[in-house]
Amino acid sequence: MSERAKSMLNHRLFWPVAVLVVMLVANTVYRPGFLSIEVNNGHLYGTPIDILRLSAPLILVALGMTLVISTGGIDLSVGSTCAISGAIACLYISRAPDQNNLVTVFTALAMALGVALALGAWNGVLVSVIGIQPIIATLILMVAGRGLAQLVTEGQIITINSGPFRAIGLGHFLTLPLAIFIALGAALLIAGLTRRTALGMIVESVGGNREASRLAGIRSARIVFLVYVVSAACAAIAGFMMTANVSSADGNNTGLWVELDAILAVVIGGTSLAGGRFYLSGTILGALIIQTLTTTVYAMNISPQTALLFKAVVVIAVCLIQAPAFRAKFSRRGRGTPPPPTPSPQRQKEEVPA
Amino acid sequence: MTSTSLTTGPSWARLPRRHVPVLVTLALLLVMYGIGVSQYRAFSNIQVIFNVFIDNGFLLVVAVGMTFVILTGGIDLSVGSVVAMTAMVSAWLLQSGLPTLLVLVIALLIGPTLGFLMGCAIHFFDLQPFIVTLAGMFFARGMCTFISDASIPITDGFWTTMSQYRIGDPRGNFVSASVLIAFAVVLVAAYVLAYTRLGRNVYAIGGNPQSALLMGLPVARTRIAVYTISGLCSAIGGILLSFYTLSGAPLIAVGMELDVIAAVVIGGTVLTGGSGYIFGTVLGVLVLGVIQTLITFDGGLSSWWTKIVIGGLLFAFILFQRLIGIRYK
Numbered sequence: 001m002s003e004r005a006k007s008m009l010n011h012r013l014f015w016p017v018a019v020l021v022v023m024l025v026a027n028t029v030y031r032p033g034f035l036s037i038e039v040n041n042g043h044l045y046g047t048p049i050d051i052l053r054l055s056a057p058l059i060l061v062a063l064g065m066t067l068v069i070s071t072g073g074i075d076l077s078v079g080s081t082c083a084i085s086g087a088i089a090c091l092y093i094s095r096a097p098d099q100n101n102l103v104t105v106f107t108a109l110a111m112a113l114g115v116a117l118a119l120g121a122w123n124g125v126l127v128s129v130i131g132i133q134p135i136i137a138t139l140i141l142m143v144a145g146r147g148l149a150q151l152v153t154e155g156q157i158i159t160i161n162s163g164p165f166r167a168i169g170l171g172h173f174l175t176l177p178l179a180i181f182i183a184l185g186a187a188l189l190i191a192g193l194t195r196r197t198a199l200g201m202i203v204e205s206v207g208g209n210r211e212a213s214r215l216a217g218i219r220s221a222r223i224v225f226l227v228y229v230v231s232a233a234c235a236a237i238a239g240f241m242m243t244a245n246v247s248s249a250d251g252n253n254t255g256l257w258v259e260l261d262a263i264l265a266v267v268i269g270g271t272s273l274a275g276g277r278f279y280l281s282g283t284i285l286g287a288l289i290i291q292t293l294t295t296t297v298y299a300m301n302i303s304p305q306t307a308l309l310f311k312a313v314v315v316i317a318v319c320l321i322q323a324p325a326f327r328a329k330f331s332r333r334g335r336g337t338p339p340p341p342t343p344s345p346q347r348q349k350e351e352v353p354a
Numbered sequence: 355m356t357s358t359s360l361t362t363g364p365s366w367a368r369l370p371r372r373h374v375p376v377l378v379t380l381a382l383l384l385v386m387y388g389i390g391v392s393q394y395r396a397f398s399n400i401q402v403i404f405n406v407f408i409d410n411g412f413l414l415v416v417a418v419g420m421t422f423v424i425l426t427g428g429i430d431l432s433v434g435s436v437v438a439m440t441a442m443v444s445a446w447l448l449q450s451g452l453p454t455l456l457v458l459v460i461a462l463l464i465g466p467t468l469g470f471l472m473g474c475a476i477h478f479f480d481l482q483p484f485i486v487t488l489a490g491m492f493f494a495r496g497m498c499t500f501i502s503d504a505s506i507p508i509t510d511g512f513w514t515t516m517s518q519y520r521i522g523d524p525r526g527n528f529v530s531a532s533v534l535i536a537f538a539v540v541l542v543a544a545y546v547l548a549y550t551r552l553g554r555n556v557y558a559i560g561g562n563p564q565s566a567l568l569m570g571l572p573v574a575r576t577r578i579a580v581y582t583i584s585g586l587c588s589a590i591g592g593i594l595l596s597f598y599t600l601s602g603a604p605l606i607a608v609g610m611e612l613d614v615i616a617a618v619v620i621g622g623t624v625l626t627g628g629s630g631y632i633f634g635t636v637l638g639v640l641v642l643g644v645i646q647t648l649i650t651f652d653g654g655l656s657s658w659w660t661k662i663v664i665g666g667l668l669f670a671f672i673l674f675q676r677l678i679g680i681r682y683k
Contacts, residue, residue, distance in 0.1 A: 074484075126669075130673065130676060131676065132672050132673075132676060133625055133626065135429070135484075135625070136619065136625055136668070136672055137672070139612070139615065139616075139668065140665050140668045140669045140672070141665065142612065143612055143616060143661055143664055143665040143668065144661060144662050144664070144665020144666065144668075144669075145665070146658070146661050147658040147659065147660070147661030147662035147665065148662060150656075150658035150661075151658055151662070154656075155656055155657075155658065251658075260488060263484075263485075263488070264485075264488070267485055273482045273484065273485065274482075303499050303503055305495065305496065305498070305499035305503075305604065305605075306496050306499045306500050307496070308492040308493070308495045308496035308499075309492070309493060309496030309497065309500060310496075311489075311492045311496075312489045312490070312492035312493035312496060313493075315485065315488065315489040315492065316475070316486070316489045319479075319481050319485055319486070319489075320475075320479060320481075323479045323480055323481055324480065325478065325479045325480040326479045
């Protein structure tokens with residue numbers, strides 16, 4: 001194997017990209033019109049555009065989740081946060097005299113975002129100040145948050161008829177859906193803040209060893225607090241998109257299981273659940289893979305629940321490919337010589353349940 | 355791990371710290387029951403307690419399996435889906451005319467097999483339990499709809515007999531057969547955890563896997579065993595649920611894993627592993643059941659208050675465990 005091919009094979013984005021390409025190719029073979037894009041009314045339409053538009057909320061949630069996971073935490077409450085923020089925004093707009101008023105819509109968004117930030121701060125305090133294990137701290141809000149969302153909507157589905165709010169999910173800008181730009185903007189903002197400044201490295205160092213980072217002069221608790229707030233903010237915007245897509249808020253079903261999809265996207269993207277490293281580009285790829293899989297399954301006329309079977313296969317395949325233990329076994333069998341003992345870096349972290 | 359407090363103090367403070375969470379849960383349960391009895395006259399009827407067991411028997415069995423997994427410091431997200439898959443498979447096989455006994459055996463084998471495979475993936479490939487059991491959850495839920503999109507009724511004689519079987523006293527109070535099965539599972543599990551090698555290994559691995567390995571304990575076998583046990587408990591839970599509903603539905607028990615985890619945590623089991631009791635889990639399930647009963651009795655409160663109260667209780671208990679200084683990362 002040439003050096004170049006080997007380095008490409010070992011690149012962390014190789015497998016996610018390969019999976020995505022294989023899925024796109026398989027789709028095109030199965031349905032030749034899959035990749036075609038047409039211009040209609042000055043807007044671009046086509047399956048690829050749909051995949052991008054529908055994956056926007058997942059990308060947003062997964063970006064926040066990436067930061068949380070890179071500190072060694074996990075945020076299970078994002079789905080509930082989506083539901084609460086969507087419900088509050090819809091409730092405010094539905095009570096307003098003129099639902100198309102821009103001021104009304106922005107007030108609603110600001111209010112909902114404010115509540116989401118408070119929820120994120122709650123998670124952050126539980127994890128960083130009180131020191132509760134992240135999976136449990138956020139489980140509280142995941143369970144109670146669904147109840148709160150239904151409390152806001154009083155168990156009903158709030159339907160609204162607001163043009164500006166609808167645009168968040170279905171509007172167009174420069175021929176492309178607005179949702180794509182929102183997700184892209186969030187991705188660029190987070191990437192800029194973490195990779196153009198020292199912030200990203202600080203987050204990773206806190207994920208690597210919180211106590212050592214604190215002794216090195218990093219305010220670890222503050223960083224941990226911050227990532228949960230960012231995650232909640234991302235979830236809130238994703239919640240706006242989900243509710244805007246259907247112009248209604250359903251406290252029970254908005255963002256249901258999005259936390260699992262988001263964690264999946266992060267893991268597919270190569271970020272370890274043990275923390276210490278994060279790859280935003282991998283996360284976005286992961287989200288695209290999940291949405292492409294869902295779209296593929298819909299296009300093949302398989303029930304959406306059965307799509308979970310395929311998801312299970314993808315999860316296990318990606319995790320196995322990325323697991324050092326599996327790679328070591330695989331390459332030993334392939335080459336016939338035992339590989340040098342690879343010290344697994346996550347050994348110390350084994351006892352942390354995720 | 356703080357097993358016993360070495361400091362001398364007043365005699366009540368010498369209570370082993372690991373017993374405190376269970377006792378607090380017990381106190382909470384008694385207080386909630388007291389509130390119920392003082393507010394509603396019908397609440398003091400013994401049948402109310404029996405109904406809590408009848409309605410939550412399958413939850414109890416699944417929570418027992420989850421306690422094993424959490425004691426080793428792992429987590430099993432697949433339980434709700436496995437419950438649904440077991441009910442679905444048995445309904446489907448019965449519909450296609452297989453003998454009852456064969457269906458029972460097959461249904462009880464699927465869960466442990468899936469659990470065994472997940473345990474192997476977790477142990478041999480160093481994968482996170484969270485992700486592996488998430489895949490298991492997707493797989494089992496997908497299988498449900500793969501079998502059928504609609505719910506399948508069960509008309510088998512054995513199932514209907516078990517469903518209607520009542521054990522009661524002359525005054526009309528009764529429990530169903532499921533409750534007895536659930537109790538049997540609880541007793542066996544409590545015995546295994548307290549008095550067998552497997553049980554002590556589970557605690558040792560939860561306390562510190564490295565130390566357990568260095569001590570020469572069979573870490574691999576134990577870790578795979580707990581996921582298999584959890585799978586078996588989910589399968590039994592699935593059978594009990596199908597006794598209860600007399601059908602297999604693809605979307606039943608969605609989100610049940612959260613209730614189960616909440617019950618185990620409220621029961622005083624520490625999520626990093628190594629500390630907790632089956633008895634606590636029983637109390638945790640009872641707390642959830644009594645909350646639902648209270649909300650039903652009130653009539654004015656909507657169903658979503660259940661979730662908010664459970665969330666609040668989770669918070670209170672975790673904070674409490676933190677305050678009394680149980681090892682909690």
